[in-house]
Amino acid sequence: MVRCIRVPKAEGNPIRLALKAEDLLDVGARIKADGNDLLIPILSDSFKDYPVEDADLEILEHKETDYRMFLPADIRDILPNSYDCIGDVIVVKIIDELLPYKNAIGDALLKVNSNVRLVLMDGGVKGELRIRELEPIAGTGTSETRHRESGVTMLTDPGRVYFNPRLATERMRVASEVKDGEVIIDMFAGVAPFPMVIAKHAKPEIIYSIDLNHDAYLYMIENIRINKVKNVVPLEGDATVVVKDLPLADRVVMNLPQIAYQFLDVALSKAKKGGVVHLHRIMERATCDAEMESLLDEMRSKGLDCHMGKKYEMKTYSPTASVYVFDIIRD
Ligand SMILES: C[S@@+](CC[C@H](N)C(=O)[O-])C[C@H]1O[C@@H](n2cnc3c(N)ncnc32)[C@H](O)[C@@H]1O
Missing domain, CATH: 3.30.70.2580 (Alpha-Beta Plaits)
Structure with missing residues (x-):
């Protein structure tokens, strides 16, 4: 009652x-x-x-959707506010203070995400292949998973290749700007999410998809097969070398935010006049415009005429820095 x-x-x-x-x-x-x-x-x-x-009223079942409610009240304020869902796997960063609760955090995440099978603790990205150190903290199975995004299926393994589910909006933004018949190069493609989403939503002539990581290259091949995409060419190797044999492009994607700017000259030298380079870069907010202008001056001094197009602040990286995407136009 x-x-x-x-x-x-x-x-x-x-x-x-x-x-x-x-x-x-x-x-x-x-x-x-x-x-x-x-x-x-x-x-x-x-x-x-x-x-x-x-x-005598009907009792309603309340389904808790906040995983923090399954954990002790005195740690709720310091629990992670967000985590990444990649297919049926969750990747979550846990601060040192919460390490004694890592398995409880994993179990709580499984409780509120009924489609998730495995929770992995993120130990950070290491090396030039940007691979995460991951530790299983709840659930079962391997870290290989199928991620659905924008009508595309991507087989990936966050333990062996870098994959960022948070770039879904940026991938669709780029796809929406692609004109029919474009030649596109993705220099740091991972398992090829940019090429897959572009191939699905636009009509480029060809997309060259390059990565140094052999596992990423193998996943690219598999993702091309799964999505029945005809115009994506998987290429394994150092993009700064591989691009030399490729034709000039209408669009170059550079999603390697820590160091891609060091290879902007290579990308601009492969861009047609009027072509665009999407450069991802982590920068201090206070100095980013001035630093980018001096980078473009350096390019011009090398005979690579270009100008700044649109600039997008993708996400906060630290209290003073953000991850940006700069659209740089080849003149
Ligand atoms: C930030 S990840 C990009 C992942 C992918 N674009 C995405 O949206 O999820 C950067 C990728 O660049 C690759 N990489 C690093 N240095 C490279 C190089 N010199 N040539 C080609 N690929 C490289 C890494 O293996 C990694 O897969």
Whole structure:
């Protein structure tokens, strides 16, 4: 039985809203009609002068969606606010202070993500291949997974190749700018998410997809097969060398935010006049415009005429730095 107030139907909605505003509405039970009245479940002993009674109301199952609610209240404030879902695998960063709770955090994440099978603790990205150190903290199976994004399926393994699910919007942004018949080079393609999304949503002539990581190259080949894409060419090797044999491109993607700017001259030398280079770069917010202008001056001094197109701030990297994408146009 649930404690309720009996309210004439005509007054039902304003009273329900008033109860809710005061946190007195019992959301664990369903409001019931009884003749001309409503029986509204309450958390207090009474409300205004409405008659109070115990009634047999349907109990609603509340499904908790915040994993933090399954963990001790005194650590909730320092628990991670976000985590990455890659297919049926979660990758989560955990601060040292929370390491004693790592398995409990994994279990809690599994509870609220019914489509997830494995939770991995992120020990950071290492080396030029940008591979994550990962430790299983809950669930079962290997870290290989199929990730769905923008109508494309990508087989990937966050333990063997870099894959960033947070770039979905940027990938669609680039795809939406591709004109029919473009030649595109992705210099640091990983398992080829940019090429796959572009091939699915635009009509380029060809996309060259390059990565140094042999595993990424093998996943590229598999992803081309899974998505039945015809115009993506997988290439393994150092992009600064591999591009030399490629034709001039309308568009070059450079998604290696720590160091891609060091190879901007290589990318611009492969861009057609009017072509665009999408350069990803981590930069201090206060100095980024000046530093980019001096980088473009350096390019011009090498005979690589270019100018700055659009600039996008993708995400905060540290209190003073962000990850940017700069569209640099070859003149
Ligand atoms: C940030 S990841 C890009 C992942 C992918 N674009 C995505 O959206 O998820 C950078 C990639 O560049 C590759 N890489 C690093 N240095 C390289 C080089 N010199 N030539 C080709 N690929 C390189 C790494 O193996 C890694 O897969």
